[in-house]
Amino acid sequence: MKIIYSTILAAVLLLGCKKDIKLDLNQSASQIVIEGIVSDKSTTQTITISKSVNFYENNIYPAVTGAVVTISDNGATPVVATELPGGIYQNQGMAAVYGHTYYMSVTIAGITYTAKSTMPYPVTLNDITFYNNNPGAKPDKLEYSAIPKFDDPILYQNSYKFVQYDNGLKDNTVIVRNDNVTNGITNEEPIFSRDFKIHKSDVITVEMYCIDPNVYHYFFLLSTQAGSGPGGGTTPTNPESNISGGVLGYFSAQTYQTKTVTVP
Amino acid sequence: MMYKKNLFSNHFSRLLLLTLIFLTTKSAIAQNYTISGRVKDKSSGEVMIGASVMVQSSKSIGTSTNEYGFYSITLAKGTYAIKFSNVNFAEYIDTVVLDKNKVLNVVLNTKSQMNDIVVVSRKRDPSISKAQMGVEKLDVKEISKLPVIFGEKDVIKTLQLLPGVKSEGEGSSGFLVRGGAPDQNLILLDEAPVYNASHLLGFFSTFNSDAIKDATLIKGNTPAQYGGRLSSVLDVKMNDGNNKEFHYAGGIGLISSQLSAEGPLQKGKSSFLVTGRRTYLDMFLKASPQYKDNSLYFYDLNVKANYDINNANRIYISGYFGRDKLGLADAFGIDWGNTTATIRWNSIIHPKLFSNTTFIYSNYDYKINIKGSSITFNINSRIRDINFKQDFQWYINTKNTLKFGVNVIKHEITPTRFQGDISNDTISTKSTRKSLESAVYITNTYNPTNRISIDYGARLSIYSIIGNGSQYYMYKGDVKADSITVADGTVGKTFYNLEPRISMSYKLDNNNNLKVAYSRNTQHLHLLSNSTSTNPTDQWIGNSYNITPELADQVSLGYFRNMANNKYELSVETYYKDLQHQIDYKNAADIITSNDVESQLLYGKGRAYGLELSIKKKTGRFTGWLSYTLSRTERKIDGINNNDWYVTKQDRTHDISIVGTYTINKKWSVSGIIVYYTGAAVTYPEGKYNVGGNTTFLYSTRNGYRMPAYHRMDWSATYEPQKKKKYHSSWNFSIYNVYGRENAYTIKFEDDTNNPGTTKAVQTALFKWVPSISYNFKF
Known part of the structure; x- marks a missing residue:
């Protein structure tokens, strides 16, 4: 929801301007x-x-x-x-x-x-379909978001992680999802990724990982790190690792599937 | 229904007792008579708030009209010259032979602006010798000359230029008072609480200036008749409507237009006012094929009517309805808005006793609609109040004015829930929580000598959870430790808080004043926001078995000086605020889809302190003010920042505003604003590491860094052509951010694609040079 909301915000503020800045940042201890x-x-x-x-x-x-x-x-x-x-x-x-x-x-x-x-039980990635983000646009300007189609099992607490590639180019956005509100139903939710534009005839690869809830929690926190300042986003924090002893990173037992589809 | 009766009778008996004590001790004065009445504007019949009523013979005796234009002075038998005056109005003196109680209703004429151009930009504090502190009043008519973004004059954006008040961010109508969070401001529109005072992602406030008569902000040391929020009270009063003749007014701007109509229902006795406003940004979207299916607009409707039943009784009915709509084609839509309705009955029970009875309905809700190819669902949340208030003002004698009253609010809060084609029953069936917030208060204004004025009183606030048959869970950290089922209609946990309030003013001489104040405030409703700015989807939550009332104790000390024959006013105020039971989300809180948002919360304490300086030039061709705030706001929450103190996002060390208006001649005036403040406290990465081939940032301690300092200058010019018969118009031209400063709105960290293998910080600024034109008319 946040992504959609901030996409609207971004669309409204056509006057916004970006520039690179150099910040005076402290040294951090190597971890x-x-x-x-x-x-x-x-x-x-x-x-x-x-x-x-x-x-x-x-x-x-x-x-x-x-x-x-x-x-x-x-x-x-x-x-x-x-x-x-x-x-x-x-x-x-x-x-x-x-x-x-x-x-x-x-x-x-x-x-x-x-x-x-x-290690979670696997959920089959059936298909990749596409969601048209702006149906009114001219055909060459159309932008899409991929929808990974899978039937979430009734078994509660399924968690997923996705990685997508457009013509071989990887989207670095952290994408995770769980079934807290969509338990047992076919996924319809597109992968909204702000700076990743999918166009007609692109070759899209989606990797789907079933992950355990603790790993979901780790990546969910990573995904909230984007954005800082009064203009939106949550205050970023370092995700708590599921590894004890005070290190960064995670340990995940996960399933892996992949599908490649050309945008029709 | 027994619980209600019990609570109510309990309150009422306390109130009665307090009243009786005062009655018996103060009723022995004889040979005194009371002069009372209402002060109105001659041309419109609107009652005047805060008009001064002074007894000429003795400068120390006097009062000002209350929020309904009523005054009452009790004097010994005799003959008195009484002077009625108000800013921008010609004063009026009447001689009264006081040999019995008398009613004197007065009308004041607008001051004719002949050779002498007098402009007052910030309403003159009726008297610096009043005990109340940290009070800012705005004259809505005069703020219209100040430059604002999109040319949309806005009460809240002008408030942000006052000492101790900060903007939530670029162009935002969210405001922060003395380090408080946005939800710690009690925003009242004709006594009805407004739960979300912003439109269109915060760029506009819900207050349509054309409908507003008066706005008062009290920064913390609020008198006992107000309660329920920690930081401030913004009390906004709508116009009553002209009861003499019909008038129409409107304004056309780049982004929105408004229209209003007012007039008598029965000449001199009753009147109405209707004001509407709508933005038309979506019309531009329609013109672009790419966005033509999207919607983006808001509208407001203010209506009010009042009726004089007789000299002693008056009824007001007022309402507000506003809604925002945003939509991406038919796939996604969000709409939100407030509805308030107020019915008030003013009654002069006795020349010394003024009563106001109020019934209020207030509603805020939002709904997000999501439509996929085979599933449709929505996310929604709501807060709804039914509110009863009974207030009395008892003008005992020239030394004592007693205010007391009772307030009962029934809240119904529906937490964020998903409804539609979804499977999780726990979330879709989250039930509406009910609670009863009530208060009794008593406060006296005591002027023992003409040098000293003391306001003292207390408010007892009571909050009860009312069961709806569902469970409340208790958490120990993350873990659900216990639960309790509160049966439908029964009282669950009840919180009692006594809030003492006292403020004192000591007049050193005619021009110098010292003030000191202490108050405690309690807050029972809390706005949960995990975002760095306020969103319409932030949700309200009441006290529960985990959440206890937020408490704030504030002490302030001030020095006030009138200079150069009242042309200039200097004020210096300091404050220290201690906050308890503050609430925050834990890291990575899942606020929308979690089964119970209370499992995602953390608690702690806070402190805020600062110094506020203000110099105002109040009269002459050039008017304006300079304000400076030096402040700090910190929090300590168990589970955040290693349980250490950290500065909050509201913290800004320095905050400077310079505001000036120069009247060139009768037709032209120009204004300028300069704003500078320390950048917001933010969390930046200091290091980075690799996770799954992605650069991942290693963040500093919470809010350990600052955004770059914010500053900008705005200009505006107002042209008012000569009035033709009744037709009066004005043009306003303004430029926001004249020198095109790129103020950081967000700073993001990402891989530098130009230099692979390195990372960079990218700043986004929102507005550079926003010019606007608006045309306003009235006939």
């Missing part, structure tokens, strides 16, 4: 970032560990090496992941099981960080 994923598409689990940098530095995130990373399937004996270059830790040969809870433990410089996440 550990852990991104752990257990997916149903692969028997390999990947955990990436890096560090945060200051705002005005280049987007080069130092890898954290020498960590001890273990993964456990539903309480079985933890297995140790192999360290690869670039702060990547992998475990191979473990097939993900729906409904199982996975446990991750990461030890860096004697401090252990732990997390758990439950």
